[in-house]
Amino acid sequence: MASVSRLSRELHPLAWWGWAVGLATAASTTTNPLVLLLIVATASVVVLARRTDQPWARVFRLYLLFGVVIVVVRVFFRLLVGGAYGTTVLVELPEIPLPDWVLGIRLLGPVTQEALLGGLYDGMRLATIIICVGAANALVNPKRLLACLPAALYEVCTALVVAVTVVPQLADSVRRVRAAQRLRPSPQGRGRRHQRLRRVLVPVLEDALDRSLALAAGMDVRGYGRSGGLGRRQRLLTGALMLGGLLGIATGVYGVLDTTAPRWLAAPMLVVGVALAVAGLLSAGRRVGRTRYRRDPWRWPEWVVVASGIATAGLLTRVARDQPLLALPSPLEVPTLSVLALLGALLPLVALVAPAPPLVRTATPAPPSTSTREKVDA
Amino acid sequence: MIELRGITLTYDDGPPVLSGVDLAVDEGELVLVAGRTGVGKSTLLGVLPGLVPRFTGGTLTGDVLVDGRSVIELPPRERAHLVGYVGQDPVAGFVTDTVADELAYGMEQLGLPPATMRRRVEETLDLLGIADLRDRDLRTLSGGQQQRVAIGAVLAVHPRLLVLDEPTSALDPTAAEEVLATLTRLVHDVGLSVLLAEHRLERVVPFADRICLLTGDGGVHVGDPADVLRTSPVAPPIVELGRALGWEPLPLTVREARRRARPTLSALRPPVDVPEPPAEPDHGLSASRVTVVHGRHVAVREVDLDLPAGSVTALMGRNGAGKSSLIWALQGSRRRYAGTVAVTGPRGDRVDPARLSADERVRAVGLVPQSAADLLYLETVDDECAAADAGSVREPGTCRALLARMVPDVDGTLHPRDLSEGQRLALVLAIVLVAEPPVVLLDEPTRGLDYPAKEALAVTLADLAARGRAVLVASHDVEFVARVAGRVVVMAEGEVLSAGPVRRVLAESPSFAPQVSKIVGGGWLRVDEVVAAAAAPDRPATGEAS
Numbered sequence: 015m016a017s018v019s020r021l022s023r024e025l026h027p028l029a030w031w032g033w034a035v036g037l038a039t040a041a042s043t044t045t046n047p048l049v050l051l052l053i054v055a056t057a058s059v060v061v062l063a064r065r066t067d068q069p070w071a072r073v074f075r076l077y078l079l080f081g082v083v084i085v086v087v088r089v090f091f092r093l094l095v096g097g098a099y100g101t102t103v104l105v106e107l108p109e110i111p112l113p114d115w116v117l118g119i120r121l122l123g124p125v126t127q128e129a130l131l132g133g134l135y136d137g138m139r140l141a142t143i144i145i146c147v148g149a150a151n152a153l154v155n156p157k158r159l160l161a162c163l164p165a166a167l168y169e170v171c172t173a174l175v176v177a178v179t180v181v182p183q184l185a186d187s188v189r190r191v192r193a194a195q196r197l198r199p200s201p202q203g204r205g206r207r208h209q210r211l212r213r214v215l216v217p218v219l220e221d222a223l224d225r226s227l228a229l230a231a232g233m234d235v236r237g238y239g240r241s242g243g244l245g246r247r248q249r250l251l252t253g254a255l256m257l258g259g260l261l262g263i264a265t266g267v268y269g270v271l272d273t274t275a276p277r278w279l280a281a282p283m284l285v286v287g288v289a290l291a292v293a294g295l296l297s298a299g300r301r302v303g304r305t306r307y308r309r310d311p312w313r314w315p316e317w318v319v320v321a322s323g324i325a326t327a328g329l330l331t332r333v334a335r336d337q338p339l340l341a342l343p344s345p346l347e348v349p350t351l352s353v354l355a356l357l358g359a360l361l362p363l364v365a366l367v368a369p370a371p372p373l374v375r376t377a378t379p380a381p382p383s384t385s386t387r388e389k390v391d392a
Numbered sequence: 393m394i395e396l397r398g399i400t401l402t403y404d405d406g407p408p409v410l411s412g413v414d415l416a417v418d419e420g421e422l423v424l425v426a427g428r429t430g431v432g433k434s435t436l437l438g439v440l441p442g443l444v445p446r447f448t449g450g451t452l453t454g455d456v457l458v459d460g461r462s463v464i465e466l467p468p469r470e471r472a473h474l475v476g477y478v479g480q481d482p483v484a485g486f487v488t489d490t491v492a493d494e495l496a497y498g499m500e501q502l503g504l505p506p507a508t509m510r511r512r513v514e515e516t517l518d519l520l521g522i523a524d525l526r527d528r529d530l531r532t533l534s535g536g537q538q539q540r541v542a543i544g545a546v547l548a549v550h551p552r553l554l555v556l557d558e559p560t561s562a563l564d565p566t567a568a569e570e571v572l573a574t575l576t577r578l579v580h581d582v583g584l585s586v587l588l589a590e591h592r593l594e595r596v597v598p599f600a601d602r603i604c605l606l607t608g609d610g611g612v613h614v615g616d617p618a619d620v621l622r623t624s625p626v627a628p629p630i631v632e633l634g635r636a637l638g639w640e641p642l643p644l645t646v647r648e649a650r651r652r653a654r655p656t657l658s659a660l661r662p663p664v665d666v667p668e669p670p671a672e673p674d675h676g677l678s679a680s681r682v683t684v685v686h687g688r689h690v691a692v693r694e695v696d697l698d699l700p701a702g703s704v705t706a707l708m709g710r711n712g713a714g715k716s717s718l719i720w721a722l723q724g725s726r727r728r729y730a731g732t733v734a735v736t737g738p739r740g741d742r743v744d745p746a747r748l749s750a751d752e753r754v755r756a757v758g759l760v761p762q763s764a765a766d767l768l769y770l771e772t773v774d775d776e777c778a779a780a781d782a783g784s785v786r787e788p789g790t791c792r793a794l795l796a797r798m799v800p801d802v803d804g805t806l807h808p809r810d811l812s813e814g815q816r817l818a819l820v821l822a823i824v825l826v827a828e829p830p831v832v833l834l835d836e837p838t839r840g841l842d843y844p845a846k847e848a849l850a851v852t853l854a855d856l857a858a859r860g861r862a863v864l865v866a867s868h869d870v871e872f873v874a875r876v877a878g879r880v881v882v883m884a885e886g887e888v889l890s891a892g893p894v895r896r897v898l899a900e901s902p903s904f905a906p907q908v909s910k911i912v913g914g915g916w917l918r919v920d921e922v923v924a925a926a927a928a929p930d931r932p933a934t935g936e937a938s
Contacts, residue, residue: 199755200783201779225484228481233485235485307500308506
């Protein structure tokens with residue numbers, strides 16, 4: 015029987031994030047370049063197959079580019095101030111002498127294979143982690159992710175969403191005003207520079223202020239922030255729960271990190287704190303008398319996707335424990351792979367069971383501009 | 393029933409903006425709020441959702457009743473399920489990014505069950521005819537589509553009253569008609585009450601059940617459209633024609649007016665224009681095969697255009713037809729993909745404005761952009777004028793004199809933002825004209841202008857042309873174009889659809905025909921020329937090409 019769950023739809027945002035965090039965790043356990051490259055490859059395949067054609071889906075390329083930059087910078091600094099590390103000299107570079115007080119730092123000097131490959135592997139690990147996060151960003155509409163957060167955080171989320179849309183608007187505004195200011199004779203003589211800045215800044219700020227007020231009025235008129243009619247006792251209870259949760263978490267984290275602290279302060283305190291905080295959020299959420307349009311469903315493909323991410327993390331953690339030479343290869347030897355590592359790195363491909371994203375219906379090609387805001391190229 | 397009782401609004405110690413306003417809007421009624429600019433139309437509309445005085449300041453007394461229950465103490469958010477409000481710029485009020493989410497937003501705030509939301513989103517999409525836009529990004533929609541989404545977003549909540557502030561001011565005639573037809577359908581089918589303000593009365597009067605005319609002293613005159621318009625200081629051409637010819641009762645729709653016109657005006661001889669002087673190629677602006685490209689979208693495709701010195705040309709077309717792109721390309725600061733433009737440069741030779749520096753270009757081509765206020769950055773009108781004089785090395789006071797010729801008695805110590813729309817436009821135009829450019833381009837200058845302000849602008853443009861300037865004005869306002877232009881260029885999809893003398897082009901197109909032309913036919917465009925011809929039917933009428 016065909017599965018309805020696999021029909022074209024957008025996967026639950028948290029499922030993709032769970033999957034991506036699993037991959038990132040797996041990548042953090044190893045510096046084996048083969049494993050890292052495999053993880054990047056599987057993540058890329060899944061992104062290419064399951065991303066939508068919305069603008070945020072195009073950011074993945076930027077993350078890949080960013081990864082390359084990270085690797086290059088890491089290697090460059092390793093060679094520049096790497097210090098005497100390793101004995102297999104590849105290229106003999108002159109060392110730049112430094113005064114005594116910067117003891118321990120060496121500028122340039124011989125380039126060793128250990129330093130070069132060590133930097134490369136290290137950089138690759140960081141780049142892979144960031145590319146995994148990028149994959150989640152490309153697969154999930156950031157606004158849909160915000161919509162999954164607890165109802166108590168609704169106001170904060172809306173503020174975030176608005177903030178996200180303000181930046182492109184501000185850029186539009188600056189472009190428009192710059193073009194408009196060039197239509198009037200520019201002031202001559204002293205203070206020209208100062209004037210020029212002011213000529214752009216004043217209209218742009220006025221515009222931004224006008225727009226924020228219009229948006230605030232628009233949101234208010236449409237019911238943003240309606241009170242749910244909550245009693246005083248309920249508010250006090252919510253406040254107490256949240257405060258208790260915060261205290262518990264803080265103490266618990268301290269207990270976990272400080273090994274000399276009594277053990278009962280560590281894990282138990284952390285658990286109690288988290289429980290209190292969750293209860294507080296739920297209680298606060300009850301105050302919010304609003305609902306969500308088209309809440310994303312959570313079905314078996316979501317479970318499979320998240321499970322594949324977690325399994326990858328688990329398998330590669332096991333590799334790091336059982337086969338340390340494979341997980342953290344020496345720069346002097348050719349890195350190898352084992353069946354377990356290969357399996358772990360390729361497992362995220364299971365996420366391809368996720369349903370294909372729906373096509374965005376664009377019946378008519380979008381006219382690029384409207385009468386109210388013609389884009390003006392400067 | 394929604395009722396305003398004794399609404400009085402004052403700012404500080406000034407005279408009341410509204411004083412003792414009584415207005416009741418019945419179920420299924422469309423009430424039009426009219427009046428000159430600055431008499432408080434937007435203020436009156438803002439009282440209903442509670443935006444006034446919460447977002448504007450001022451002291452409000454009186455009462456707002458919904459079905460007999462007072463809501464004046466409630467903040468706007470607690471009235472969201474009763475009153476739906478769409479402001480002047482619908483884009484500024486959008487909270488989400490896709491059409492369906494925007495429609496659902498208001499319902500989410502009210503906490504409606506998801507199943508209801510789903511149903512209502514679909515119903516609203518169908519009701520407004522935007523079902524195929526469901527997943528589109530709001531910013532990629534055209535102006536008319538955005539306006540309909542904004543209306544749909546408040547309608548989905550099922551409010552009792554819909555309040556609209558100038559819903560068609562930014563729209564081309566076709567899009568405006570779509571929006572108004574939608575509103576009429578809602579009023580008739582759903583029994584929605586609508587209160588709307590509009591400057592271009594010719595668009596809305598046929599749909600209005602009653603008119604609420606703000607008289608300017610804070611009072612209102614509410615009544616049947618035909619009664620109110622008989623004496624109203626703002627009136628559409630159809631009413632002016634009826635008033636001038638003494639028609640009784642006053643016709644309000646083109647159909648009624650045509651019936652009245654047939655016996656008296658069909659004998660008029662068609663108007664004859666004085667032939668335009670042949671264009672001198674060495675003056676004004678001449679452009680050929682101008683092409684502008686944004687990414688893969690061709691905004692303007694091989695447009696030929698001549699703006700002879702001493703003439704006013706109107707540029708018309710739907711929203712997104714490429715009018716603004718063409719204007720910026722003619723001015724030279726937006727990059728052309730191909731084509732040539734020639735104007736008389738500051739040194740008297742023919743040059744391409746794109747090759748000039750920004751300061752030289754200002755002296756070759758003047759442009760008043762769509763959001764004219766972007767040019768202003770100083771605190772007072774006098775400062776702005778002084779900066780403009782200093783910038784183009786003119787006698788101090790030149791700009792001020794230009795401004796005074798367009799709008800006399802503007803207080804020089806006022807902040808430009810405190811001016812009326814018409815005064816602010818005149819200020820920007822004066823700043824642009826200080827540099828004495830031989831070519832002047834205006835992009836949609838009539839937005840937010842009332843009839844007297846439009847008349848003042850028309851006089852200014854005719855004056856510019858008489859002084860040997862070449863003027864191009866892009867506008868959706870058919871009546872304004874009929875009043876001011878000698879030639880019309882109509883664009884569609886980046887190409888020139890038709891170009892020629894205003895009489896021929898406007899009469900050819902059903903959507904761009906002014907009301908007088910629809911009523912009288914035969915190439916008549918303006919009330920004054922018909923009235924003059926009717927008074928002296930023997931003489932052949934000569935419409936002067938301004």
